[in-house]
Amino acid sequence: MADGERYRLVIFGAGKVGKSSIISQFLSNRFEEKYKPTVEDLHCREYHINGHSINVDILDTAGTMQFPAMRRLSISTAHAFLLTYSIDDDNSFEVVKQIHEQIREQRTNWDELPIVVIGNKLDLETQRQVHPDDVRNVIATEDWKCGFLEVSAKENFLILETFQKILELAKLPVARELSPILKRRMSEYGSYKGKNRRRHDSAEEFKESEKDMSRSRSLIRRTRPKFKPAKDPTKNDCVIS
Template sequence: MHLLSSTQHPAPSQKRIQKGTGRETKEILSHREEQGSRPPTMSMEVKEKTEVRLVFLGAAGVGKTAIIQRFLKDTFEPKHRRTVEELHRKEYEVGGMKVTISIMDTSGSYSFPAMRKLSIQNSDAFALVYAVDDLESLVAVKSLRDEILEVKEDKFTPIVVIGNKIDRQGDRQVFSKDVLSTVEQDWNHSFLESSAKDNINVLEAFKELLLQANLPSWLSPALCRRRETFPKQSNKRPPMNKTNSCIIS
């Protein structure tokens, strides 16, 4: 079966990926869906929001909590901590208007289907996270995406697929080139790889989620201020194809 396949907002032209090969990944992503027309980057018919709810979904241990904590607090806890469900709220004031971002951190366990369904129903955009050193976690992404589309009844639901833990290159099982075409061309979602540990592409992931959720472009100053609270990136960080611009639009 083919793990990744349908239609949604394409990622930016510059790819934030790591090269590689992987026949097993291609087999996981082998099942293709019929493609629909590609939606615009931001719908002109949808009113810009001043409140948005983001949900992070994925198998246990892929780093959902680590990505969220890196964004909110610029911290990283190497020890895995099991999450049932945690809601984080961050409020910005831009141009005299309050903008609220709610981030739902969900359990990687399938023991709470009703809770997960409720989170999906009440959310605006989704981050589907897998770990590049865990092939099975990619299978979970396909299953979760199917559930999102079923619950939301909209194949154009804002979704960003994130391959986390690229700091573990020696243990990599999933290669970006085997995921990219399915996510961006067949599913029409955005795709990037990240490292919560090394703070790579964490901000980019949130910027893409907020953009797809139709938050107004004037939110960018708030994101800039959030970014300025982070320490400078290490010089050991691998070069990125896309710079850490604070401009959303």
């Protein structure tokens, strides 16, 4: 493995679906109530594994269609995608459909790239407009070959699992680094209503989705040595706005 190799995860979605909040919870375990529109933010994390450095970039994109050239560039340079909508906004899922179609048109190897669809704001269940069965039906009938689950950035529910899973699908060894953190955070979901049922349903849902992604997802087309966990997986090395 080349030292300093970079991998880019791009998170797409309409405005106000919680893309920045999802990233903030993952990197800093923090949720901001105040909404601030994003044009483009790049979050970098460097891992030192077995004497080598691996850089993972998380690109937070604009929630509007005002920057088509920027969106095309983000699609062309990504190694993996998180497509985000809000369960209380059916129009936001239409945006996800558009973005997925653009990925399919622009990337000839789209079916080899890790893609996960995220329904955010599960804490707004009573205001739901997008039902999970409808999302699963679109994924199946249109052969999206992607994972799917619902999360809550506000409650930090299934956020870490989301990133762990997509890094695993990308065959990145840094996914192993998240396992001990994930175990420590399990207790944080104890106060979430319906937690046990939703966690079980989401886990089973993701397992089923993975069957559709059984093709090679490797972003590294070469043999790797075994890796040891990084010393400080929680460190956020840089944030570029």
